[in-house]
Amino acid sequence: xxxxxxxxxxxxxxEAVKLVINTGRxxxxxxxxxxxxxQTLGRWVHDFRARAAAGEGGLSETERAELLRLRRENSDxxxxxxxxxxxxxxxAQEASDTNGKRSS
Numbered sequence: 291x292x293x294x295x296x297x298x299x300x301x302x303x304x305e306a307v308k309l310v311i312n313t314g315r316x317x318x319x320x321x322x323x324x325x326x327x328x329q330t331l332g333r334w335v336h337d338f339r340a341r342a343a344a345g346e347g348g349l350s351e352t353e354r355a356e357l358l359r360l361r362r363e364n365s366d367x368x369x370x371x372x373x374x375x376x377x378x379x380x381x382a383q384e385a386s387d388t389n390g391k392r393s394s
Contacts, residue, residue, distance in 0.1 A: 300351035306331055307338045 309320045310331065321331040338351075349357065
């Protein structure tokens, strides 16, 4: 039976990468301390440095995940707002139709 793959949060990845970059310790040392495979942490560090070199270093993995979540939430709120606007127009029309019938 195969091993299951471990999942890591963006926050965890950011902290692991910061340990390598900010402390000057090697990837191998930090990976051993955290119980990670050296290749995994090395890939995270490589990806971070590639993003930084491409000018995308302004956002960490955590910030990217938060940005994606907020964009989805914003989209949902726009749909809700559009629905509520249509519903309010419908009920306003209903109210004016009802008021018009009473005054006749």
